[in-house]
Amino acid sequence: MMQPVTPLVPSQAGVTAGTAADASPWLLRPCQDTAQQARELALELADRLRAAIDARGQALLAVSGGKSPLALFAELRRQELAWDRVTVLLADERCVPDGHPDSNGTLVREQLLQECAAAARWQPFFTTLPSQPSSDWSEAELDCLADSANQQLAALPWPLDLLVLGMGEDAHTASLFPAAPGLARALESEQRVAWVRPATAPHARLTLTLPTLLAARAIYLPLSGERKRAVFDQACRAASAEAPISLVLHRALQPVQVWLAP
Numbered sequence: 456m457m458q459p460v461t462p463l464v465p466s467q468a469g470v471t472a473g474t475a476a477d478a479s480p481w482l483l484r485p486c487q488d489t490a491q492q493a494r495e496l497a498l499e500l501a502d503r504l505r506a507a508i509d510a511r512g513q514a515l516l517a518v519s520g521g522k523s524p525l526a527l528f529a530e531l532r533r534q535e536l537a538w539d540r541v542t543v544l545l546a547d548e549r550c551v552p553d554g555h556p557d558s559n560g561t562l563v564r565e566q567l568l569q570e571c572a573a574a575a576r577w578q579p580f581f582t583t584l585p586s587q588p589s590s591d592w593s594e595a596e597l598d599c600l601a602d603s604a605n606q607q608l609a610a611l612p613w614p615l616d617l618l619v620l621g622m623g624e625d626a627h628t629a630s631l632f633p634a635a636p637g638l639a640r641a642l643e644s645e646q647r648v649a650w651v652r653p654a655t656a657p658h659a660r661l662t663l664t665l666p667t668l669l670a671a672r673a674i675y676l677p678l679s680g681e682r683k684r685a686v687f688d689q690a691c692r693a694a695s696a697e698a699p700i701s702l703v704l705h706r707a708l709q710p711v712q713v714w715l716a717p
């Protein structure tokens with residue numbers, strides 16, 4: 456049985472209003488464990504997708520990679536809905552070939568786009584890459600790849616109907632990594648996609664830009680563990696590019712739904 460949703464506004468987050476004056480509230484949903492978080496969140500996301508399809512005939516869903524979403528993907532792919540009306544893309548993608556163990560696209564196709572969700576339309580950021588590893592690419596080559604991705608994604612029915620974000624322990628989200636080359640542009644760009652080359656994680660990445668993330672009709676941030684809870688609590692205190700997740704929490708057009716498991 457889910458505990459009631461407790462709207463958590465900055466004043467309740469142990470922060471003073473002055474440090475979060477521009478903050479928009481976020482909704483905190485406590486979960487008993489990660490299994491319940493995945494099960495209940497999958498039901499809610501499926502309802503959101505059905506509502507978007509009912510309202511607009513289609514739904515645009517962006518999901519994150521990493522390890523945390525695997526249980527959610529296993530629950531979500533079993534949900535019965537008009538998946539052929541859903542376009543799935545990534546919040547961010549590592550610049551590695553399809554099939555590479557670090558490819559988010561491969562992860563999503565293998566873990567989410569199965570069973571009922573196999574009927575969904577998959578929208579990759581890129582289909583071909585330069586042969587050498589992205590660590591050797593010039594900024595001009597990264598610009599070219601981002602331009603190509605923006606052309607690929609231009610015709611999608613923006614804004615996102617549903618965005619599922621993750622968060623690293625350095626407060627990155629999507630591939631908006633603190634202090635990374637490319638971050639400043641990714642935070643401001645009017646484009647849908649920008650490149651970021653984090654020093655603290657492998658591969659250059661393409662990421663949805665912050666304005667694109669903020670404009671989503673619904674944003675979910677499932678988190679688990681004490682370390683990520685501490686990072687989240689700190690991010691509640693103020694919006695800062697040093698903690699990109701805080702920019703989403705404080706500036707999203709709709710309150711971010713934060714689902715917290717122990």
Ligand SMILES: O=C(O)[C@H](O)[C@@H](O)[C@H](O)[C@H](O)COP(=O)(O)O
Pocket residue numbers: 519520521522523524546547548549559620621622623627628629630
């Ligand atoms: O490409 C990625 O890695 C993700 O999009 C990234 O933003 C992820 O959500 C966080 O790094 C958390 O990853 P975990 O779920 O593995 O902790």
